[in-house]
Amino acid sequence: MKDTDGKEFLTKLVKPVPKDSSGVAEPKQYETRGSAQTDAIKRRALEPYVSQILPLVKHQTNLGVLTQKAKKIAGFADELKKQHTSMKDFIQLFPQNFQFHDGKVSPIAVSRGALDAFMR
Numbered sequence: 001m002k003d004t005d006g007k008e009f010l011t012k013l014v015k016p017v018p019k020d021s022s023g024v025a026e027p028k029q030y031e032t033r034g035s036a037q038t039d040a041i042k043r044r045a046l047e048p049y050v051s052q053i054l055p056l057v058k059h060q061t062n063l064g065v066l067t068q069k070a071k072k073i074a075g076f077a078d079e080l081k082k083q084h085t086s087m088k089d090f091i092q093l094f095p096q097n098f099q100f101h102d103g104k105v106s107p108i109a110v111s112r113g114a115l116d117a118f119m120r
Contacts, residue, residue, distance in 0.1 A: 042083045049076050060104040
């Protein structure tokens with residue numbers, strides 16, 4: 001048997017889909033990690049540090065290396081502790097600025113003009 005993506009399975013392992021079934025549902029609010037209100041409070045408190053941390057992030061920067069560099073920013077480590085959050089959580093609070101994958105952090109590229117390609 002083949003599924004909708006073209007993957008093949010043994011027929012003895014496949015179960016029929018009920019006629020009244022519907023498509024896959026999107027994740028609900030409570031299935032996602034964190035609280036919207038708590039995350040909003042953390043974002044407001046930590047947002048001033050984004051502009052100071054962005055220059056420290058190169059493409060595929062190791063999270064541990066970034067954490068050590070960020071500790072040198074005045075008040076940042078104290079604010080992380082005050083907000084009960086980690087550097088990884090900080091990165092994930094600002095998906096418009098940072099991308100986190102496999103323990104590596106990358107900045108999100110913001111194109112400002114035609115000459116930006118030559119600056120890199």
